[in-house]
Amino acid sequence: MAFSPVKLPKFGFLYNGLYITCRHVSKWIPSSLRTLLNIDSLQARQVGDPILREQAEIVDISTVHSPEFKQMVERMFKVMRKAKGQGIAAPQIGVGLQVFAMEYTGQHMKELKDQGCSDKEMKRMGIALVPPRVFVNPEIRIIDSTLLAFREGCLSIEGYSALVPRAKEIEITALDMEAHPITWRTMGWPARIIQHEMDHLKGNLYIDTMMYKSFMKNDWGNYIKK
Numbered sequence: 001m002a003f004s005p006v007k008l009p010k011f012g013f014l015y016n017g018l019y020i021t022c023r024h025v026s027k028w029i030p031s032s033l034r035t036l037l038n039i040d041s042l043q044a045r046q047v048g049d050p051i052l053r054e055q056a057e058i059v060d061i062s063t064v065h066s067p068e069f070k071q072m073v074e075r076m077f078k079v080m081r082k083a084k085g086q087g088i089a090a091p092q093i094g095v096g097l098q099v100f101a102m103e104y105t106g107q108h109m110k111e112l113k114d115q116g117c118s119d120k121e122m123k124r125m126g127i128a129l130v131p132p133r134v135f136v137n138p139e140i141r142i143i144d145s146t147l148l149a150f151r152e153g154c155l156s157i158e159g160y161s162a163l164v165p166r167a168k169e170i171e172i173t174a175l176d177m178e179a180h181p182i183t184w185r186t187m188g189w190p191a192r193i194i195q196h197e198m199d200h201l202k203g204n205l206y207i208d209t210m211m212y213k214s215f216m217k218n219d220w221g222n223y224i225k226k
């Protein structure tokens, strides 16, 4: 009888009575990133896409140093800026890796003011400018677990928003684009963006933890007959 590898269990095999677990082989290697970036669009993946519900994988250091990884991060910024977003996680461009990018610009602040947000409200929200930042293999620790609920949206649930309770202050540790370790303790709006993006890396979306009755279509007012 021929030894058929097809009959082996999916994730391991018996060797002298020992169960050997095979190392998980990632499909997110530089060449697959290159292929995806060549074919994919500048639109964020939308809710319903299975990749938004998967746990993202840890990034290998060798991948961080590859040109394809840098291209992937550039693509993340392009997609985020096109949609006027403040944060984006790799799964939102179809890559199941633990990476997210964020920025909060003067333009974001101006748009918030134009929508009628007062200085007092902005202070309450903890709005603060954040230069473009990238976090690879991030982990967070809650510093102040006081929950604050503010309205947020997501590039992957276009056109909607809801109140979402988030911890007030957190500390994030991660690698930067050069694979150097970084730590950042922050509160207010930047802490909210970070918690939102960390959720993406676990396959979670804000609609899982939102205050359900606050969920709305942002332009609902346009549907009222005048």
Ligand SMILES: [Zn+2]
Binding pocket: 153, 154, 155, 156, 196, 200
């Ligand atoms: Zn999101």
